[in-house]
Amino acid sequence: MPRLWVLAGATGTGKTALSLSLAEHLAATGVPAEIVNADAMQLYRGMDIGTAKLPESERRGIPHHLFDVLDVTDEAAVARYQDVARETIRAIHSRGADAILVGGSGLYVSSVVYDFRFPPHDHALRAALEAELEARGPGALFARLQEADPGTAARIDAQNGRRIVRALEILAQGKQTYGAALPDRPRHWHPDTRLVGVHVDRAELVARLDDRVIGMWAGGLLEEVRALRERGLDQGVTARRAIGYAQAVAQLDGELSEADAVAQTQALTRRYARRQVSWFKRYEGVRWVAPDVAPAELIGAAR
Numbered sequence: 001m002p003r004l005w006v007l008a009g010a011t012g013t014g015k016t017a018l019s020l021s022l023a024e025h026l027a028a029t030g031v032p033a034e035i036v037n038a039d040a041m042q043l044y045r046g047m048d049i050g051t052a053k054l055p056e057s058e059r060r061g062i063p064h065h066l067f068d069v070l071d072v073t074d075e076a077a078v079a080r081y082q083d084v085a086r087e088t089i090r091a092i093h094s095r096g097a098d099a100i101l102v103g104g105s106g107l108y109v110s111s112v113v114y115d116f117r118f119p120p121h122d123h124a125l126r127a128a129l130e131a132e133l134e135a136r137g138p139g140a141l142f143a144r145l146q147e148a149d150p151g152t153a154a155r156i157d158a159q160n161g162r163r164i165v166r167a168l169e170i171l172a173q174g175k176q177t178y179g180a181a182l183p184d185r186p187r188h189w190h191p192d193t194r195l196v197g198v199h200v201d202r203a204e205l206v207a208r209l210d211d212r213v214i215g216m217w218a219g220g221l222l223e224e225v226r227a228l229r230e231r232g233l234d235q236g237v238t239a240r241r242a243i244g245y246a247q248a249v250a251q252l253d254g255e256l257s258e259a260d261a262v263a264q265t266q267a268l269t270r271r272y273a274r275r276q277v278s279w280f281k282r283y284e285g286v287r288w289v290a291p292d293v294a295p296a297e298l299i300g301a302a303r
Contacts, residue, residue, distance in 0.1 A: 002093040004190040005100040008109050008280050009198035010273040012208045014291025016054050018198060019102045023062045025295035026098055034063040034092045036085060038103025041242045043070045046228050049221045050244040052212065072239040073232040079118040082111035106279035115189045125172055129165045138164055155279065186284065195286040196298060206270055213266045221248050243268045
């Protein structure tokens with residue numbers, strides 16, 4: 001049976017490089033492999049520098065899927081992603097290849113790995129909550145979520161109004177929120193799933209992330225954001241709020257200096273990485289490795 005490899009972990013830990021090495025090693029053993037993106041922001045066309053997206057020229061001829069599939073005006077929805085990602089993985093397996101799911105967006109990874117369904121949308125309720133968010137800001141809604149579901153609130157950024165609204169929408173329907181996405185004994189969607197967590201010591205990771213942000217600005221993030229604004233970034237629901245992009249927009253609008261935009265992005269990225277680590281630590285059976293682990297060691301341990 002073709003396998004589903006999952007390379008998860010915090011941003012900046014080296015998941016992309018390891019996925020390429022693993023795919024090449026699998027191919028050398030006679031098993032083709034294809035890579036599937038599980039980073040929510042890398043779904044967007046044109047969001048390259050700020051997401052550290054691997055250029056096509058550096059993908060070593062390995063098929064990559066679910067990169068550049070949304071416009072910046074589209075809303076990224078994890079339930080829709082779940083369907084498309086699983087369909088993509090089934091197609092890869094039908095070709096006799098292993099699939100390698102790579103990313104750090106915890107809910108996106110979980111939506112593929114674990115066998116659960118998302119609650120439906122209540123559009124009228126959501127509209128009311130979004131109107132309240134617009135009028136009062138995220139603080140009041142987040143306090144309500146903390147009271148109703150502390151576990152989910154602990155895993156959501158208190159400033160992420162979109163996630164807070166969705167959690168309250170689900171609760172109001174009498175459903176369980178995403179805090180219940182990983183039950184005590186979770187069942188894998190694909191029976192041959194190999195969970196690998198990529199880990200870097202905190203001090204080293206912080207240095208990596210801070211340097212990456214500096215490199216984003218040096219590498220042309222502002223120019224990238226200018227181009228994306230011409231394509232509707234300011235009207236986007238999800239893309240315009242991405243870490244780094246929101247700060248670059250604020251700099252272009254004169255609301256932040258470059259130094260403040262960089263510092264704010266660094267702080268938010270570090271905080272996001274902490275939440276990612278906490279999310280993936282809940283996975284049962286995950287094997288934590290350094291980013292330079294030999295692929296042969298991974299494959300040998302999986303047998």
